[in-house]
Amino acid sequence: MLELDAVTAGYTPREPVFRGASLTLAPGESVGLLGPSGCGKSTLARVAALLHRPDAGRLVLDGTEVTAWRHRAPREQRTAVGVVFQQPRTAADPRLSLADLIAEPLRATGRKAEAAARVAELAPAVGLTPELLTRRPHAVSDGQLQRACLARALSLRPRWLVCDEMTAMLDASTTAALVAAVESYRRETGAGLLAVGHDRVLLNRWCDRTVEWKDCLRTPGA
Amino acid sequence: MNARVARALDAVTAERAENALLSVRGLTVRFRLRGGRTVAAVTDADFDLAAGECLALVGESGCGKSVLASALLGLLPANAETSGTALTDGTDLLAADEKTLARSVRGRRVGLVPQSPAAHLTPVRTVRAHLEETVRALTDTPRAGRRKAAEDAADRAAFPATHLDAYPHELSGGLAQRAATALALIGDAPLLLADEPTTGLDRDLVERTADELRRHTDDGRGLLLITHDLTAAARIADRVAVMYAGRIVEIAPAHRFFGTTGPAHPYARGLLDALPDRAFTPIPGMPPELSDLPEGCAFAARCPRATDLCATVPALRAGVACHHPERPRA
Ligand code: SF4
Numbered sequence: 347m348l349e350l351d352a353v354t355a356g357y358t359p360r361e362p363v364f365r366g367a368s369l370t371l372a373p374g375e376s377v378g379l380l381g382p383s384g385c386g387k388s389t390l391a392r393v394a395a396l397l398h399r400p401d402a403g404r405l406v407l408d409g410t411e412v413t414a415w416r417h418r419a420p421r422e423q424r425t426a427v428g429v430v431f432q433q434p435r436t437a438a439d440p441r442l443s444l445a446d447l448i449a450e451p452l453r454a455t456g457r458k459a460e461a462a463a464r465v466a467e468l469a470p471a472v473g474l475t476p477e478l479l480t481r482r483p484h485a486v487s488d489g490q491l492q493r494a495c496l497a498r499a500l501s502l503r504p505r506w507l508v509c510d511e512m513t514a515m516l517d518a519s520t521t522a523a524l525v526a527a528v529e530s531y532r533r534e535t536g537a538g539l540l541a542v543g544h545d546r547v548l549l550n551r552w553c554d555r556t557v558e559w560k561d562c563l564r565t566p567g568a
Numbered sequence: 569m570n571a572r573v574a575r576a577l578d579a580v581t582a583e584r585a586e587n588a589l590l591s592v593r594g595l596t597v598r599f600r601l602r603g604g605r606t607v608a609a610v611t612d613a614d615f616d617l618a619a620g621e622c623l624a625l626v627g628e629s630g631c632g633k634s635v636l637a638s639a640l641l642g643l644l645p646a647n648a649e650t651s652g653t654a655l656t657d658g659t660d661l662l663a664a665d666e667k668t669l670a671r672s673v674r675g676r677r678v679g680l681v682p683q684s685p686a687a688h689l690t691p692v693r694t695v696r697a698h699l700e701e702t703v704r705a706l707t708d709t710p711r712a713g714r715r716k717a718a719e720d721a722a723d724r725a726a727f728p729a730t731h732l733d734a735y736p737h738e739l740s741g742g743l744a745q746r747a748a749t750a751l752a753l754i755g756d757a758p759l760l761l762a763d764e765p766t767t768g769l770d771r772d773l774v775e776r777t778a779d780e781l782r783r784h785t786d787d788g789r790g791l792l793l794i795t796h797d798l799t800a801a802a803r804i805a806d807r808v809a810v811m812y813a814g815r816i817v818e819i820a821p822a823h824r825f826f827g828t829t830g831p832a833h834p835y836a837r838g839l840l841d842a843l844p845d846r847a848f849t850p851i852p853g854m855p856p857e858l859s860d861l862p863e864g865c866a867f868a869a870r871c872p873r874a875t876d877l878c879a880t881v882p883a884l885r886a887g888v889a890c891h892h893p894e895r896p897r898a
Binding site for chain 2: 382383384432473475487488489490514515516517518519520521522523525526544545546547548550551552
């Protein structure tokens with residue numbers, strides 16, 4: 347289970363972006379979180395991905411409450427959640443080849459030895475050719491870079507995947523290809539998915555269920 | 569195709585060109601890279617755009633559609649080589665020098681509705697200051713009338729008067745888009761060029777932005793809508809041109825393209841079938857590099873209908889560049 351319970355979060359003290367957001371994902375479940383831009387759903391996604399410490403509320407990951415965020419989070423928890431953002435350009439180190447980009451999390455967790463094999467396995471799954479793997483971000487399209495970012499998010503075989511507007515900048519075919527790659531990973535591993543976005547048609551088609559942002563803000567039982 | 573049909577089609581094309589606000593023929597853009605490589609960004613694009621018409625140019629990022637738009641505005645980098653013609657009101661946009669473009673084309677004959685309008689606006693100036701400056705630059709309005717002219721422009725683009733004194737960063741995505749549209753309308757240019765105007769906007773904002781652009785088209789302007797958003801194109805376009813690997817591979821009336829007949833080019837059909845409210849299946853593979861295009865049809869490696877014939881580039885005939893066009897769906 348991934349449980350976000352009455353989470354309040356923001357970037358300036360005492361001025362949270364939202365208060366009391368709750369959302370629970372069953373193991374292996376895919377949930378689409380639908381809301382307008384600027385509503386705070388991306389911030390909640392960052393909390394779920396252990397990238398942003400909330401001001402209040404709890405995140406419980408497979409039964410264990412998260413008490414530390416970002417690099418302070420215990421490795422076991424940090425690596426349980428993979429994340430893909432909307433803008434691949436700002437999410438990718440421009441100096442790395444796509445192969446190194448995909449292997450980044452493996453190297454960062456001292457599993458460099460597995461990198462080559464894992465990259466070889468992931469590249470075809472996200473539709474990247476060996477030639478593309480040698481290029482750096484500036485020499486590939488947004489769609490190709492986003493494919494690499496998805497592969498990077500999957501490199502540590504996370505039990506949960508958080509996709510924040512993953513396809514908002516992409517054309518229809520690349521969108522369908524990335525969603526298909528996520529779904530085949532989930533079929534293989536039973537991973538759960540939180541897909542955050544504003545495209546209702548897309549999230550309805552993609553996810554087991556779709557939740558409105560405003561419904562996350564209702565206090566349970568109230 | 570028999571000769572009579574071909575002649576009839578040529579006649580339609582000629583008539584279109586005659587009434588066109590913008591008539592593009594053989595537009596080709598090459599970038600020379602260091603090391604002798606050449607990027608074939610746009611190859612042999614032909615199309616016409618009439619007053620009151622919206623032509624949507626669709627395709628995935630990197631297909632050449634934004635380069636095509638930049639070529640029309642004379643905004644290509646120095647290493648670009650352009651050939652062909654793009655006539656509007658007697659001026660060839662591709663041959664005009666920078667002075668002509670700056671003085672009499674940009675803003676006056678062609679209004680640009682840019683991608684990411686917030687980045688297009690100067691952060692330290694209010695919307696009002698932007699509008700008044702553009703009124704000064706593009707019209708003969710005397711100083712005393714500029715305030716009113718700016719307010720009128722805002723009103724035409726449905727930009728609320730209450731936000732005229734706001735700075736760009738204080739605007740929502742939707743308002744920034746309207747501010748940019750208001751600026752594009754000031755010179756009363758007969759031709760509007762909208763480059764991915766809905767990217768990153770929420771769906772209802774996409775619809776509102778698209779509808780507003782349609783309204784300006786219905787006022788008699790010609791709108792070239794460059795987008796990867798097929799839903800936005802379906803909403804407002806009269807005709808659709810599909811670009812793949814730098815070429816226009818299909819150009820068709822929107823009702824036929826999005827309707828029961830469907831696209832005739834296998835790539836265009838694949839693109840529509842990838843939509844989440846259709847089959848949601850991707851086209852296998854990826855587009856070729858524009859610096860390393862194959863000999864024949866650039867879609868052949870991904871195409872379910874490819875045969876040996878496809879080793880030669882198919883010409884655009886009757887609106888489709890394909891040796892084995894798909895049959896109508898219905
Ligand atoms: S020309 Fe051949 S390869 Fe190209 S789209 Fe048509 S059938 Fe497919």
